Amino acid sequence: LRADAAPSWVWVPELAEPGGRTPLSEDESHYLERVCRARVGDHVSATDGRGNVAELAIVTLGRGAMVEVLRRERVARPRVASIWVGSPEGDRGDWLVEKLAELGVAVFQPVDTERAGWPVTGNRLERWRRLAVAAMRQSRRAYLLEVREPVSMAAAIEGLVPGSSRFVADATGEPAARIAGGEQPVTVAMVGPSPGLSEGEQRALADSGFRSMCLSDSRLRTETAALAWAAWWAAATASS
């Protein structure tokens, strides 16, 4: 086996046990051969996006490359963040997904609200999921951002994990810098759509234990607030 190829981080959703072989998807095969310029015999790193990371040897290349798993280990994830996001103006979803994935958010949950729905098509979800994979490669993370289908706020509240920390971005809320974050295993944040949340929605969130958090001294666009919240959470988590 040759020395390692260019640094790579391949996504292999179904990672075999050590000694086993796994075919790569067309996207990952292309990434390995064209972007990393890997060759047969090279060792590369991989993750299944669910916390397993592995060292692989390339057995064959081409449209559906084949790899052999050499070593495999599990990366713990003591804390996760889910972000619920109302629809932003225009087409800001793409880079939002990329940045949330880089910052290590676990779940991107688009939420349809009274004043704004997500114009989500299957193609868009598909594209977001590809962007999440690309960002996972880039930041060499062991966990893939889960991009969910849009749901109503009522359904999102219904599905809350018991005992999770809950925040709602709110310009009149408590300053983020005064809030210790990331101690709970699961943290959820809601960021409203560009026309804002209705009073009823604000009440429903407050009744469900969502704490108002102010992220800036001025109003932020939806996607900026979502990103600022994710940065706050990432910083809090990096320290703990």
Add this chain to the structure above:
Amino acid sequence: LRADAAPSWVWVPELAEPGGRTPLSEDESHYLERVCRARVGDHVSATDGRGNVAELAIVTLGRGAMVEVLRRERVARPRVASIWVGSPEGDRGDWLVEKLAELGVAVFQPVDTERAGWPVTGNRLERWRRLAVAAMRQSRRAYLLEVREPVSMAAAIEGLVPGSSRFVADATGEPAARIAGGEQPVTVAMVGPSPGLSEGEQRALADSGFRSMCLSDSRLRTETAALAWAAWWAAATASS
């Protein structure tokens, strides 16, 4: 005078004293008439982007609208942040400028480093400055993000404000959540380019009092780190 038009926030770099009249630029005239759908006689809000905010009455519309200043006041800015940013991959500057402006950063200073220079053309700076104005309108801020021409790191260090707080984004640095920020009047942060800072550059920054700060438990793209830092600073400032 009619009741207020749609909420607006116009940029008038040279704001007259109360009672005086000021012509608007073509961009702002267009914004007022087409985006805000304002009419002659409407009252609108404005800033010069340097901390003066005013209530205006529209005297004439058209390509070069004329406004009369009714009231004017000064908004204090106790703390400012400058961000020095190495060149990111691809064309990520546009949204970075928009987000830094929304988060209230004072200065965007592109920095040419040993491993990466900014491919900046006059057009690009021009576009960034327009994006900064649009973001100032959107977030109704009284201060305009200053978009500077790229400089070398040596020149940037040479121009440091004495007594400023200084940080450099660094995956091996001190966790951001453990650092109290925003107390100093001026805070400067350096975010390296995608190929990273050289050892000499890291040393030069350390010698100039830049403190290493870790923003995430994984590596971030340049523009994501810049944004995460700005979000950290905005949160710190919003609380103080």
